[in-house]
Amino acid sequence: MQALTSFTSRFLCRQLAACQVLGSNLTSLPQHKPPFFNNQTRMASIKPADRLIGQPGNVWIEFITLAFETKSINLGQGFPNFSPPENIVHDLVEAATNSGPLMNQYTRAWGHPRLVNIVADMYGKYFNRTIDAMSEVLVSVGAYGALYYALMSHVNPGDEVIIIEPSFDCYEPVVLMAGGTPKHVPLRPRSYDVESTAEWTIDKEELEAAFSEKTKAIVVNTPNNPLGKVFSYSELEMIADLCKKYDILCISDEVYEHMIYEGNKHYRMANLPDMLERTISIYSAGKSFSATGWKLGWAIGPAHLINNLRTIHQNCVFTCPTPLQEAVARGLELELSRKEQPECFFNRIVETLTAKKKKMEKWLREANLSPMVPEGGYFMLARIDDKDVDLTDFGDGPRDYKFVRYLMKTQGVATIPCSAFFGPEHKHIGEKYIRFCFIKEDETIDAAGKQLVKWSKSLKK
Numbered sequence: 001m002q003a004l005t006s007f008t009s010r011f012l013c014r015q016l017a018a019c020q021v022l023g024s025n026l027t028s029l030p031q032h033k034p035p036f037f038n039n040q041t042r043m044a045s046i047k048p049a050d051r052l053i054g055q056p057g058n059v060w061i062e063f064i065t066l067a068f069e070t071k072s073i074n075l076g077q078g079f080p081n082f083s084p085p086e087n088i089v090h091d092l093v094e095a096a097t098n099s100g101p102l103m104n105q106y107t108r109a110w111g112h113p114r115l116v117n118i119v120a121d122m123y124g125k126y127f128n129r130t131i132d133a134m135s136e137v138l139v140s141v142g143a144y145g146a147l148y149y150a151l152m153s154h155v156n157p158g159d160e161v162i163i164i165e166p167s168f169d170c171y172e173p174v175v176l177m178a179g180g181t182p183k184h185v186p187l188r189p190r191s192y193d194v195e196s197t198a199e200w201t202i203d204k205e206e207l208e209a210a211f212s213e214k215t216k217a218i219v220v221n222t223p224n225n226p227l228g229k230v231f232s233y234s235e236l237e238m239i240a241d242l243c244k245k246y247d248i249l250c251i252s253d254e255v256y257e258h259m260i261y262e263g264n265k266h267y268r269m270a271n272l273p274d275m276l277e278r279t280i281s282i283y284s285a286g287k288s289f290s291a292t293g294w295k296l297g298w299a300i301g302p303a304h305l306i307n308n309l310r311t312i313h314q315n316c317v318f319t320c321p322t323p324l325q326e327a328v329a330r331g332l333e334l335e336l337s338r339k340e341q342p343e344c345f346f347n348r349i350v351e352t353l354t355a356k357k358k359k360m361e362k363w364l365r366e367a368n369l370s371p372m373v374p375e376g377g378y379f380m381l382a383r384i385d386d387k388d389v390d391l392t393d394f395g396d397g398p399r400d401y402k403f404v405r406y407l408m409k410t411q412g413v414a415t416i417p418c419s420a421f422f423g424p425e426h427k428h429i430g431e432k433y434i435r436f437c438f439i440k441e442d443e444t445i446d447a448a449g450k451q452l453v454k455w456s457k458s459l460k461k
């Protein structure tokens with residue numbers, strides 16, 4: 001019964017989290033009991049598969065739920081609280097309602113033809129090579145789907161996968177589910193008081209020490225979530241040299257490819273000498289078009305690697321939603337046709353985010369929360385280890401987890417603890433920071449900023 005109650009409360013928490021994201025209120029929670037919630041039904045003793053044993057908890061469930069419960073101003077989860085460009089929304093409506101009945105039926109398993117064609121065209125220009133739309137592109141449910149396929153289709157039990165940290169929190173669980181062992185190598189700030197993500201670097205010896213005959217792959221994320229670091233050419237070159245030396249796969253997560261701030265440049269791992277044949281590059285329409293709920297992404301790589309991902313895809317979701325793919329295809333066609341013009345959405349979003357980044361930075365400085373200025377992406381870390389607040393009543397875990405709970409419960413501002421993006425050995429690096437997401441309406445950033453400044457002033461008294 002206790003297990004059932006805990007299951008039910010987890011179920012409700014998830015519903016709460018979902019409602020919060022959708023902006024709905026408690027009254028929209030389902031009023032019915034799920035069918036398994038029947039007093040006469042005995043709980044069957046069905047054990048989960050072994051691959052779920054040892055899976056780390058998910059940071060989002062707790063903090064999204066708490067943000068909802070505390071009605072916090074949400075600078076936590078990484079999604080815009082404004083609408084995507086009108087043209088792609090219009091394209092989606094048009095695709096679903098006015099493009100013939102087949103537009104609402106299954107499309108090609110590996111990707112809707114119009115979408116893979118424009119992806120091949122567009123990325124062919126970025127990669128300076130011809131990409132075969134039919135064999136070198138795979139459309140997935142978000143970049144998440146492509147990451148899952150890339151790891152699941154290459155990692156065997158016993159294999160090791162190097163993860164550069166801080167890292168998007170799905171890499172490790174998927175490696176574990178595949179039976180692999182994550183090997184974490186951290187980016188570290190050059191000194192305690194650095195203020196730019198360019199000052200976070202990997203130690204070459206430490207990285208090479210993580211390689212062994214068991215190493216199968218490395219996951220690199222540039223621009224990086226949560227840090228906002230954009231890897232320089234020489235940093236990628238150092239990683240690429242090791243990939244070639246140890247003959248391993250490189251999974252290059254580049255979902256923030258278009259969000260690069262002035263003075264920085266996005267380098268694509270597959271473009272480095274001799275890296276094409278061993279690199280799977282991963283992108284996200286949700287991130288690129290400020291429409292994270294669309295959950296559409298793609299992997300690009302040589303046919304011999306993409307073919308492996310296809311095997312998982314065909315036995316998993318088989319194909320992705322047709323009208324969404326059509327709308328994203330039309331959106332990419334438009335942006336490619338005006339890529340050098342300021343109206344191009346990928347240029348406009350940089351301009352919008354540059355202003356929001358400055359706003360976020362200004363508020364954090366005013367609130368005495370030293371910001372780490374990002375080179376790309378839409379997150380900003382802020383240092384909290386020097387904040388002398390009593391966190392005894394704010395649960396367990398690393399200090400940043402307690403601090404995030406404290407900020408939500410006492411100040412109504414939601415953020416995400418940075419140590420969630422580090423493996424067990426390096427949580428102490430992340431524990432000093434919390435992550436703010438600034439792809440939010442200006443009013444949201446201002447409201448959070450004002451609250452933080454007020455809080456900061458109260459601390460000094």
Ligand SMILES: Cc1ncc(COP(=O)(O)O)c(C=O)c1O
Nearest residue numbers: 142143144168225255284286297
């Ligand atoms: C680095 C990184 N990779 C992948 C994803 C997942 O992207 P998608 O929403 O397209 O699945 C995210 C989402 O936050 C991310 O930050």
